[in-house]
Amino acid sequence: MRSPSAQPKRSTAASIRRLLSEAYPERWSFAAAIAVTLGAMLAGLAMPLLMRRIIDGPVASGDLTTLLWLSGLFLLAGAIEAGMFYLRRRIIATPVTMLEKRLRLRLFAHLQRLHLGFHDRWPSGQLLSRMGGDLSTIRRWLAMCLVFFVANGTVVITGLAILFYLSPVFGLIELVAMLPMVVISWIFEQKYKTVARRAQDQEGDLTTTIEESVQGLRVLKAFGRGKDRLKIFSAQARALRQSELHKAKLLALLWPLTMLLPEIALAVVLVDGGLQVAAGTLTLGTLVAAITICTYLDWPTRSIGWLLAESNETASAVERYYEFMDTEPSIVEPKRPKRPARPVRGLLRFEDVQFQYPGSDIPLLRGFDLELKPGETVALVGATGSGKSTAIGLVNRLYDVTGGRITLDGVDIRDLGLAELRTLVSMAFEEAVLFSASVRENVAMGSDRPVTDEEIEQALAVAQALDFVRELPAGLDTQIGEQGLSLSGGQRQRLALARAVLAKPPVLVLDDPLSALDVHTEAEVEAALRRVMVDGTALIVAHRPSTVLLADRVALLADGRITVLGTHQELLHSSPEYHRLLSTMEDDVEAEVAVP
Ligand SMILES: Nc1ncnc2c1ncn2[C@@H]1O[C@H](COP(=O)(O)OP(=O)(O)OP(=O)(O)O)[C@@H](O)[C@H]1O
Numbered sequence: 367m368r369s370p371s372a373q374p375k376r377s378t379a380a381s382i383r384r385l386l387s388e389a390y391p392e393r394w395s396f397a398a399a400i401a402v403t404l405g406a407m408l409a410g411l412a413m414p415l416l417m418r419r420i421i422d423g424p425v426a427s428g429d430l431t432t433l434l435w436l437s438g439l440f441l442l443a444g445a446i447e448a449g450m451f452y453l454r455r456r457i458i459a460t461p462v463t464m465l466e467k468r469l470r471l472r473l474f475a476h477l478q479r480l481h482l483g484f485h486d487r488w489p490s491g492q493l494l495s496r497m498g499g500d501l502s503t504i505r506r507w508l509a510m511c512l513v514f515f516v517a518n519g520t521v522v523i524t525g526l527a528i529l530f531y532l533s534p535v536f537g538l539i540e541l542v543a544m545l546p547m548v549v550i551s552w553i554f555e556q557k558y559k560t561v562a563r564r565a566q567d568q569e570g571d572l573t574t575t576i577e578e579s580v581q582g583l584r585v586l587k588a589f590g591r592g593k594d595r596l597k598i599f600s601a602q603a604r605a606l607r608q609s610e611l612h613k614a615k616l617l618a619l620l621w622p623l624t625m626l627l628p629e630i631a632l633a634v635v636l637v638d639g640g641l642q643v644a645a646g647t648l649t650l651g652t653l654v655a656a657i658t659i660c661t662y663l664d665w666p667t668r669s670i671g672w673l674l675a676e677s678n679e680t681a682s683a684v685e686r687y688y689e690f691m692d693t694e695p696s697i698v699e700p701k702r703p704k705r706p707a708r709p710v711r712g713l714l715r716f717e718d719v720q721f722q723y724p725g726s727d728i729p730l731l732r733g734f735d736l737e738l739k740p741g742e743t744v745a746l747v748g749a750t751g752s753g754k755s756t757a758i759g760l761v762n763r764l765y766d767v768t769g770g771r772i773t774l775d776g777v778d779i780r781d782l783g784l785a786e787l788r789t790l791v792s793m794a795f796e797e798a799v800l801f802s803a804s805v806r807e808n809v810a811m812g813s814d815r816p817v818t819d820e821e822i823e824q825a826l827a828v829a830q831a832l833d834f835v836r837e838l839p840a841g842l843d844t845q846i847g848e849q850g851l852s853l854s855g856g857q858r859q860r861l862a863l864a865r866a867v868l869a870k871p872p873v874l875v876l877d878d879p880l881s882a883l884d885v886h887t888e889a890e891v892e893a894a895l896r897r898v899m900v901d902g903t904a905l906i907v908a909h910r911p912s913t914v915l916l917a918d919r920v921a922l923l924a925d926g927r928i929t930v931l932g933t934h935q936e937l938l939h940s941s942p943e944y945h946r947l948l949s950t951m952e953d954d955v956e957a958e959v960a961v962p
């Protein structure tokens with residue numbers, strides 16, 4: 367599965383600039399970290415100059431007092447260097463972790479806001495790899511590279527200036543050695559960026575495969591398809607390895623090149639300086655100082671290649687982060703939300719609704735009209751794939767209609783605040799989704815205000831789930847979902863139903879909510895539902911004749927619209943289409959019953 371990410375759109379500098387603008391609130395901490403690092407490195411740079419004073423002064427003249435206090439100063443510079451490096455680590459941790467947390471929270475919040483259409487397009491592994499990998503790349507860069515970029519850059523320039531001051535020839539030699547390194551790094555930057563990005567995308571694909579395979583483990587085992595998944599996985603792992611190898615090769619080439627050049631420069635300085643000292647035109651102290659500075663500049667200079675590589679990787683991490691963040695949710699709040707008149711009656715109307723999935727060629731719903739009066743329960747039936755789940759998902763704006771409108775008590779649902787709409791319309795989906803939390807928490811999700819245990823128990827009773835919940839090891843506190851107790855399909859469905867009816871919403875939308883229940887339990891749930899839904903409106907997708915019987919009226923969806931509408935009895939007599947559909951449903955039920 368390829369991720370839909372495009373090729374890099376921004377330059378490295380632009381991405382880094384954007385990251386830096388995020389770090390604005392922590393600017394003083396970052397500045398402090400940079401300052402102490404710079405202090406440490408400048409103290410290090412002062413030491414060769416002190417050495418020069420010591421060698422040319424007291425060492426030559428035998429002045430013990432001066433030797434002692436200059437050596438003391440030397441020691442002090444060393445202590446300052448060590449102390450400041452300690453401080454750097456201490457200072458930098460706070461702003462970096464703070465910023466990382468902020469980016470992470472914002473990403474998560476944005477994922478929640480994004481419309482479903484977005485999640486349809488993005489494999490979940492890409493999300494996981496962004497949450498994990500990219501953010502730690504960014505953290506590493508902020509903690510190390512940002513500081514060393516400034517500090518090492520300054521130190522290189524200062525060191526060069528000192529060399530020029532000691533002897534213009536030394537400065538020139540060092541400069542000549544440094545320039546090709548910049549060019550090499552620059553070429554390297556171009557190549558590394560592409561490979562780094564490819565590797566990150568491949569890692570995302572790999573995560574998707576792992577995730578799907580873990581989630582689908584039962585299916586894979588049942589069909590003995592583990593080997594096939596392994597094949598796909600190993601192909602992806604191979605591709606990732608190639609990219610990582612490519613990265614390593616590039617890096618391997620960079621290091622010796624950037625290592626060799628300073629060493630050549632050092633040799634030339636030694637020869638030239640040695641000759642000058644022999645000729646008496648240069649003091650020994652100056653030569654020692656120059657050599658020490660050249661050696662000292664070795665790491666800051668060499669680090670430029672590494673810093674650039676890291677910056678590239680970080681820039682692509684930043685770019686990917688914003689690829690997500692810059693995607694605007696297409697389901698948006700109205701500018702001026704309207705409030706329906708109170709109490710909300712639940713008059714739900716589909717008016718000439720059109721709907722087309724993004725990326726599909728033909729509209730799925732074409733002129734879908736349906737009216738549900740307050741207190742009425744309508745069953746929506748239709749062949750599989752006819753668009754029933756899609757149609758009811760439009761009611762609380764999981765997707766927006768692409769034409770026509772849906773109104774609740776006469777107000778276009780797009781004019782209602784999203785939070786309000788979603789409290790007015792409650793849903794239960796085809797697949798009951800439970801979270802790793804207690805039964806209480808899972809059910810309480812159905813309401814936006816705090817609920818009492820009594821309310822939860824009432825909802826459980828409607829869903830005929832109270833008895834089995836009471837028998838769970840810790841009752842309402844039993845942990846379920848991935849980290850806890852596993853429930854049967856029917857139990858899961860009933861909890862999801864309890865969640866949907868908890869808030870006693872004016873509009874209840876249920877997608878085949880009773881499919882996993884036996885006919886007896888289904889009848890009990892239906893009777894209870896009827897009692898609680900006397901005032902509310904319910905739209906229920908039905909796949910079984912027994913569910914259809916729950917409804918006051920039945921709507922048949924075919925060719926993207928409601929073709930037949932009426933009571934079950936009416937349709938049974940008047941509509942051959944309905945008759946046909948019902949008999950296939952009955953076949954399905956018989957088949958279900960026949961399965962041992
Ligand atoms: N997220 C999506 N993106 C693109 N197409 C989709 C998406 N979800 C569903 N479809 C397509 O829309 C059509 C209708 O799907 P839908 O789930 O609404 O059918 P349904 O009537 O609920 O079917 P079933 O009875 O099997 O539950 C199908 O052809 C499906 O492939």
Ligand SMILES: [Mg+2]
Nearest residue numbers: 754755756796
């Ligand atoms: Mg469906």
